[in-house]
Amino acid sequence: MSAVEQTIRTRVDAGSGALIGYLPVGFPSLGGSIDAAVALVENGVDILEMGLPYSDPVMDGSVIQAATQQALADGFRLRDGFEAVRAITAQVSAPVLIMTYWNPVVQYGVERFADDLAAAGGAGLITPDLIPDEGADWIAASERTGLDRVFLAAPTSTPERLRRVVESSRGFVYAVSTMGITGARADVDAAARGLIERLREAGSTSACVGVGISTPEQVREVLGYADGAIVGSALVKALADGGVDAVGALARELAAGKNAL
Amino acid sequence: MTNPTEPTPSRNLRDELGPYFGDFGGRFVPESLVAALDELTAAYELTKKDPAFAAELAELHKSYTGRPSIITEVPRFAEHAGGARIILKREDLNHTGSHKINNVLGQALLTKRIGKTRVIAETGAGQHGVATATAAALFGFECVVYMGEVDTERQALNVARMRLLGAEVVAVKAGSRTLKDAINDAMRDWVTNVENTNYIFGTVAGPHPFPAMVRDFQKIIGEEARAQVLELTGALPDAVAACVGGGSNAMGIFHAFLDDPSVALYGYEAAGEGADTPRHAATITKGSPGVLHGARSMMLQDEDGQTYESHSISAGLDYPGVGPEHAWLNSIGRADYRPVTDAAAMDALLLLSRTEGIIPAIESAHALAGALELGRELGPDSTILVNLSGRGDKDMETAGRYFKLIDEGATQS
Numbered sequence: 001m002s003a004v005e006q007t008i009r010t011r012v013d014a015g016s017g018a019l020i021g022y023l024p025v026g027f028p029s030l031g032g033s034i035d036a037a038v039a040l041v042e043n044g045v046d047i048l049e050m051g052l053p054y055s056d057p058v059m060d061g062s063v064i065q066a067a068t069q070q071a072l073a074d075g076f077r078l079r080d081g082f083e084a085v086r087a088i089t090a091q092v093s094a095p096v097l098i099m100t101y102w103n104p105v106v107q108y109g110v111e112r113f114a115d116d117l118a119a120a121g122g123a124g125l126i127t128p129d130l131i132p133d134e135g136a137d138w139i140a141a142s143e144r145t146g147l148d149r150v151f152l153a154a155p156t157s158t159p160e161r162l163r164r165v166v167e168s169s170r171g172f173v174y175a176v177s178t179m180g181i182t183g184a185r186a187d188v189d190a191a192a193r194g195l196i197e198r199l200r201e202a203g204s205t206s207a208c209v210g211v212g213i214s215t216p217e218q219v220r221e222v223l224g225y226a227d228g229a230i231v232g233s234a235l236v237k238a239l240a241d242g243g244v245d246a247v248g249a250l251a252r253e254l255a256a257g258k259n260a261l
Numbered sequence: 262m263t264n265p266t267e268p269t270p271s272r273n274l275r276d277e278l279g280p281y282f283g284d285f286g287g288r289f290v291p292e293s294l295v296a297a298l299d300e301l302t303a304a305y306e307l308t309k310k311d312p313a314f315a316a317e318l319a320e321l322h323k324s325y326t327g328r329p330s331i332i333t334e335v336p337r338f339a340e341h342a343g344g345a346r347i348i349l350k351r352e353d354l355n356h357t358g359s360h361k362i363n364n365v366l367g368q369a370l371l372t373k374r375i376g377k378t379r380v381i382a383e384t385g386a387g388q389h390g391v392a393t394a395t396a397a398a399l400f401g402f403e404c405v406v407y408m409g410e411v412d413t414e415r416q417a418l419n420v421a422r423m424r425l426l427g428a429e430v431v432a433v434k435a436g437s438r439t440l441k442d443a444i445n446d447a448m449r450d451w452v453t454n455v456e457n458t459n460y461i462f463g464t465v466a467g468p469h470p471f472p473a474m475v476r477d478f479q480k481i482i483g484e485e486a487r488a489q490v491l492e493l494t495g496a497l498p499d500a501v502a503a504c505v506g507g508g509s510n511a512m513g514i515f516h517a518f519l520d521d522p523s524v525a526l527y528g529y530e531a532a533g534e535g536a537d538t539p540r541h542a543a544t545i546t547k548g549s550p551g552v553l554h555g556a557r558s559m560m561l562q563d564e565d566g567q568t569y570e571s572h573s574i575s576a577g578l579d580y581p582g583v584g585p586e587h588a589w590l591n592s593i594g595r596a597d598y599r600p601v602t603d604a605a606a607m608d609a610l611l612l613l614s615r616t617e618g619i620i621p622a623i624e625s626a627h628a629l630a631g632a633l634e635l636g637r638e639l640g641p642d643s644t645i646l647v648n649l650s651g652r653g654d655k656d657m658e659t660a661g662r663y664f665k666l667i668d669e670g671a672t673q674s
Contacts, residue, residue, distance in 0.1 A: 055568040058448045059291050078565045102289055103552040107566030129289050156296035176293055180453040
């Protein structure tokens, strides 16, 4: 069992589930993103998802786009991603996944990327625009290096596709709560609950819900049926508006939702 | 032309169906879109075998678009091309002014078949957006067109046309604010609204089935032109020339000739201020393999895989990617892709206007500039078929400024 899966399992066994926090590397600066990530863990986030800024992020809403565009304008390079993972894992023990669109990995070299991520202490990759059908290179590289691979599942995925996603994933399956891109929503769609049920039927023992979650109440609601809740845009907005202290404070509030089951 | 990989008798180059063309193509998309792409693929496969669909589309081509489009030989223009015969395929005469309508009508019929009521599209020059807004009006669909803010400024007339036709035009302010970013926003819309929305993609790029499907809706250009040139000259042309942005008009005219080894195929990419400057859109000439907008193809990118901003005076060619079938035809040596600068394209635009009374779109002027060079290369006995993919009405502001015709217009020679 991987560190990510173990962390989720421990939280589920304790009667709750895992809180997973997303932040982009390089926003508001490389050092600032590392400090913010550490603050998330110190305030109750169980697993980190660090996003690599990319020029054409088709799954991202306006808050994350604005942050990653700023990071790119400030000179973000892929090697900063490995440096961030190394610096964060030196300070906290929570597992750190990288979220990246696929082309940067292809250009860096899939094998080399896997080696460098593993060497930096990273736990694996979340790949929003790589489906298992196109993922043979990455599946082989992650097998060789022991890295997790988190594929996405959508409310529109057929049972056959959900089985393939579950069989191809390691760490957890990222269940997209609603049809749409990242960003806070008033209600996390009822579709999320149905998708988690269908993922269970497809054999998943580690399924986390993301997209649209921004409040402690939503974290509590999602952890009632899923193994983890993923928060992104709300944290990025807190970091943009109020810096490391604000993002730490929001993490603490969100983590309270985890404990109030 | 020497062809390093002759088609094997059992497998014609024309028969490639995707998702892959050699190493290029595929589906690099969020899982949320897979069901919609599968639905579209299944519906498209069904319609391919459905004579009623073919008949309905043929009737629209005939009585709405005005097909078949004619061919026009342009001898006064060809005097500047070493005396080669130059024949234009007149897609500029189609309803809405370009080849884009061919694909849009096919996809609009498909949209009706799969029961969706809202269509979205990306557009660069505005021609695909205008064609989609036109079809939406004809079929009664709600229509939203995404267009980079830079392009809404340089193609303001087409923005007004789309709005007049009832479409909502969204000016995209992200990234380079051109076609690439319009596609990103259209994909975000589709991920969100896929239940009632079909994405009418404008070119032979994107995830499967778009490259194969858009090509199939455009291949009528080459099928007509091949027969028309044979009838006019008694032989196949020596070369076919087309401009390449995403590559739909080029695939449309190339396809019928892919298995005619005597016919050389030339794609002309926008070299902007020069292929050796940072400001160009010569994706195959200067790019490298990578994944952009759902497919593996050639693209302009840095070593970290971040997409470069492209540049061209022509909004329709201002794109840092290209369709995967073109990347494949380049890799096997079947088609030759060459850069044409802004300046060369504008010279060709002026020359065709002055010698033949035909004002081409700036996009198509890249193919004309290529043909001028090619004629000198191939000699006076050669015949070159050029896809005149669109008309220049939409470019009058750009051309007027470029040639300084607007303020002192009446006194210009």
